[in-house]
Amino acid sequence: MPNLRKGKLFVCGFILMASFFTIGYRTVSLAKINKYDETTKVIKNNDTQSYIKKKVVRGDIFDRNKSLLATTIHISSLSINPQNILNRKETISKLKIIFPTINEAIILQKINTKKNHVNLLRIITPKEHIEVLKAGIEGIIVEQKNKRIYPSNSLASHILGNTDIDGKGTAGIEKSFEDKLLNGQDVTLSIHGGVQHILKTVLSEQISKFEAEGGSGIIMDANSGEIYALASLPDYNANNYRETSDIKLFNRATKGIYELGSTLKLITAAVAYESELVKETDLFDVSKPIKISSRTINDFHPLKLAINIPEIIVHSSNIGSAMIAEKIGPDIQLKFLKNLGFFDSVKLEIPEISKPQIITDKKRLSTMTISYGHGISITPVHLATATASIINGGFKSNPSLIKNSSKNNIKKRIFSENTSLKMRSIMRLVVSNKYGTGKKAEAAGYLVGGKTGTADKVKKSGGYFKNKNIVAFTGGFPINKPKFVITIMIDSPKNQKLYGRSTAGYVAAPVIKKIVTRIAPILGINPQNDEALVFTNQLLKYKIRGDEL
Amino acid sequence: MIRYPSFSFVFFIIFIAISLYQIKHFILKREVELAKINKNIMLTKSDINILRAELNYLKRPDRIEKLAIEKLNMRPVLPIDIWNIEDLVSTQTIINNGELL
Structure with missing residues (x-):
């Protein structure tokens, strides 16, 4: 009998234990009220150190x-x-x-x-x-x-x-x-909607006016590298992406590589100053074309003079630029091009980027032609970046499409402040001097500086088109204390009979004027002040000679 | 000796079972309410998002520019509109003196 009683007690105890286990299990399972679906994640709230559910x-x-x-x-x-x-x-x-x-x-x-x-x-x-x-x-x-x-x-x-x-x-x-x-x-993004619209509108008007195949433009903070506007035309409605042709989808600003012509003379001049191999007073005789094997290097506006670096840039002399490059030598030239990022794709936050193509055989002809932008194909963003590095005091610029990007926190110097100041002065002269090729970029109220570039368009199969060219302008404003870099490229402009020549000075420079006039008030940049006048006065030391001599 | 505690246990279990059922029922009701509230929040958020998208569609720079020019006879701000008068005078003096390059 006692065994039977013990047995009963054991059974009752077991049932009671099982009941409590069941109740305990159910209590815990009931506590799990919410069932998350696949699109729900638990995200830690850093402010309260609690976890919140978020769809x-x-x-x-x-x-x-x-x-x-x-x-x-x-x-x-x-x-x-x-x-x-x-x-x-x-x-x-x-x-x-x-x-x-x-x-x-x-x-x-x-x-x-x-x-x-x-x-x-x-x-x-x-x-x-x-x-x-x-x-x-x-x-x-x-x-x-x-x-x-x-x-x-x-x-x-x-x-x-x-x-x-x-x-x-x-x-x-x-x-x-x-x-x-x-x-x-x-x-x-670092993009400014208003500035982006102005860039797109002005560029689009010029492309239509000159019946060009397309174009691109970049407006970039010269110091932080943040891109305020980046346009590639023709463009497309992002809501109709799948129905858009490949030509429209192609990003000319970051993926298209072009020979951007004389705009690269800025780099040649900056390298010349920085390397100290060429003095500002050194003169280069540009009266005769340079002949290397079957190739002849000519000037668009031949001068019967020996001219210095500022005059070479203002007159956009290919012969002068080639002579500077010869004096610098290919090693220094390529070293600076590498430092400026011309050997790699621009580290931009979009996948549509391209690597430049540069002839690196160090031959005399290559060194000379690279100096004025032939034999070197880069994206317009590369050019904008290099321009920023030249005018921002000489620090390497890292372009970014993200606001407050930390890319430019570490400053790497490429050019000295002195070289940068000299280059800003020369760039201003390109626009303000009567011999300058970029006079049409002059915007009332602002000191604009830059450089034009016109180059024959490269065929995909190799060689150059005879009647197609790429025109470009790269510059900054206010050039006395640069805040923004503007780079414009227009592909194959026509209508030169109606509007003069299809050179950068006629096609690309007016775009800069319109853009500066419209974006400066939006970006809170006041017109010329005392600082601007001090800068303008120091330009008087540059005596630019021309044809009349 | 053993019966009273046993009965107490049984009643205790029945009490807990009923309480648990009530809790479960209460929680399930709350779950349904919560799901409804969540759904409403989601729908409201979705509506807000659509309105936000519509607002941004309507305030596209190209549309605003067109409306401002056509309906309000406005024009873009020019540098002259924001030029500090003192700077303007000194700049003009230099231009007149022929010093500006």
Whole structure:
């Protein structure tokens, strides 16, 4: 009997224990109230050190003023299960009432299938959604989907890029910041919507005026490297990415490589000053063309003079530039080109970038032609970056499309402050002096400085087009204390009979004037002040001679 | 001797079971309410997002520029509009003296 009692007690005890275990387990399981779906993540809140639940939707992209450039919205799409349709004709007629634009034949073809799911319309409005529900169509499925939209249409389409049908970034910032955006984090670009619009509009007008094939422009902070505007034309509406031709999708500013001609003389002059192999007073006889084997180096405006560096740049003398390069030598020339980043792709935050092509055989002819921008193909962003490095006091510029990027926190010096000041003075003379090739860039109220460049366009198959050229202008303003770099490139301008020559001075320089006049007030840059006048006065020491001598 | 505690245990278990059922029922109700609130938040957020996108679509620089010129007869700000009058006078003096290059 005692054994039986013990047995009973054991059984009761076991049942009680099991009950308590069950209750305990259930209490814990009840505590887990929320079941997360695939798109929900637990994110640590750094402020409160607590964990918050957040529905993860792809992050937004903003411009530097927090204007929305890309966002994700929820849309409804219409599908159907053909196997649930009782009467096909009735179904189609009901759909036709709600969606009058649909093609009945195509719908009939779509639903005449053994599939269980057929997509009918990619987007339907909330009103149409209600109408569909009211109509009670058999087999109809309304699915909620996310859609990436770009409210500014074509404003910065080449920078933003796009996403594919699954919402995965395929180009531009969308691709480069895929992980960040997928985690619901926003990206703030350095782009200024207003400045971007002005650059695009002014450039577009000039391209139309000269019936050019396209063009590109960059407006960059000379000191921080932040890009305020970057345009490549022709462009496209970012909302119609998949229907856009490859020509429009091509980013000429960051991916297109071009021989940008005499704009590279700025680098030749800066290297000459920096290496101290050429003095400012050294004279170069540019009265005769230089002949090397079968090649002859000529000037567009021949001078019967021996001229110094500032005069070579103001007159844009190829002969003078070639002579400087010969004196510098290929090793120093290539060393500086490398320091300026001309041997690599620009480290920009988009995947559409290209590596320059430079002849590095160190032959006499190559050294000479590179000095005036032939035999060296770079992207317009490379040119803007090099210009910034020359005029910002001599520090290497690292372009960035992200606001407050830390790229330029570490300053690497390429040119001395003295070289930079000399170059800024010469660049100002290119625009202000009567012999300057960039006179049409002069903007009332601002000291603009820069350099023009006109080069024959390179054929894809090799060699040069006889009647096509690339015109460019790169410069800065206010050039006495540079805040912004502007680089413009226009591909194959025509209409020279109507508007004069199709050289950079006629085609690209006026773009700079219009841009500076319009963006300076927006960016809060006041017109000339006392500092500007001091700078202008020190230009008097440069005596630029011309044809009259 | 053993019966009273046993009965107490049984009643205790029944009490806990009923309480748990009530808690579960209460929590399930709250779960439904929470799901509804979450759905409403999501829908409202979605609506806000669409409105934000629409607002940014409407304030596109090209549209604003067109409206400002056509409807309000406005024009872009020029440097002369923001030029400090003292700087303007001194610059003009230098230009007149022919010193400006």
